[in-house]
Amino acid sequence: MAKPLKDHAAIERTVTSALADQPIIDMHTHLYPPTFGSAGGANPDPAGLMLWGVDELITYHYLVAEVYRVVPATELPYERFWAMSKAEQADHIWKHLFVGRSPISESCRGVLTTLQLLGLDTSDRSLVGFRKYFAQQDPSGYIDTVMEKSNVESITMTNAVFDDPERETWLTNPKAGDDPRFTGVLRFDPLLRDWPGAAGRLAEWGYAVGEDLSGETIEEGRRFLREWIDRVRTIYCAVSLGPEFRYPADGDDATARAGQKVLEQVVLPVCAERGLPFAMMIGAKRRELVNPGLGDAGDTVGKSDVQSVINLCREFPENRFFCTMLARENQHELTVAARKFGNLMVFGCWWFLNNPSLVEEMTRMRTELLGVSYIPQHSDARVLDQLIYKWDHSRRVIGKVLTDKYADLAGTGWAVSGEDVARDVRLLLRDNFATFVTG
């Protein structure tokens, strides 16, 4: 019989080391291997999709939004900011969010956690030394450094097939995704959010589809998905859906009705046929409705409809669904929905929820309602180095919650052992995902 953990301090030590020692599968990022072009280091490719280094960290769209709160567009027009070099943008953000004010927001703190855990001197308020360090790094070797420091064993990409640079990379270099440290996820938002636009693109690409979904459209849509699932070697398929997403769709909205038909007759059948989960990330209100001048920073959050997720899980029992919602207000109802369906796996504290106060609230609630049968976090990293801070910060909060929960458990007289904790942490940080993906 394994030795039971006696007191709160022993439990805390055990939980902290179990989390630190557990390699993570990061199930949702926007990261890429060097085959997609490296935008950092000594010879940056400005068109490269592999973002890394201090200037990319500082110009992450979360910080762009925050700097525009202190230097408004009336003072610095968006077009002027976007015309700056990456280093000039970083200098502007560093001056106003780090030197001119304390960098205590989660996004600012994250930059400093990353630099600190890389062993750099974060008491230095100049960027010169940091830039010198990154200029000396080799992109591929640096990926190993970041994965080792964050203890991430596998990085899941977001391969958005309707984004031209992404699609062209795959078509010109079939080996683009061969880096064993990365796995592919086929992302196709327009298929469900804007079928008329998507149909036009597919037709350009040689698929005999029609906006009216007639003729061979359904079969050709399935061919498109199958071909890209194979090219990307995708481990699940994904979309981001707005807060207005409903299943079934609102009868008056022709585009939404078309999206529903594509979901029912193309996406879910192909996912089921290939045994792939379908991930729905719901609640992002895109920048066109908010503030397009901010670019990726221009999106916001809206409350979504959990009943639509319930309807899908019930009506498609042969499909497996990942789901995360962006609004704090949706979290309790979505977590309760996960108690009703074994084919629903809730995951992550997405985007505007990835802050210690909300990660703690969500992780406590999920653990109390679901035990260890959920996926507490994904990084959503867009800049490689962010893996270091996003996982350091998340491990700390998840550790706080698990320590309390195991202490409560020990209080019942149940013998909590280090082996039990390590097993549960392995489920939370890796095996719940790995098992759900293979089905």
Ligand code: FIX
């Ligand atoms: O749709 C998504 O995958 C979102 O995560 C992104 O669009 C968003 O910009 C982001 O990176 C949030 O963290």
Ligand code: ZN
């Ligand atoms: Zn994302």
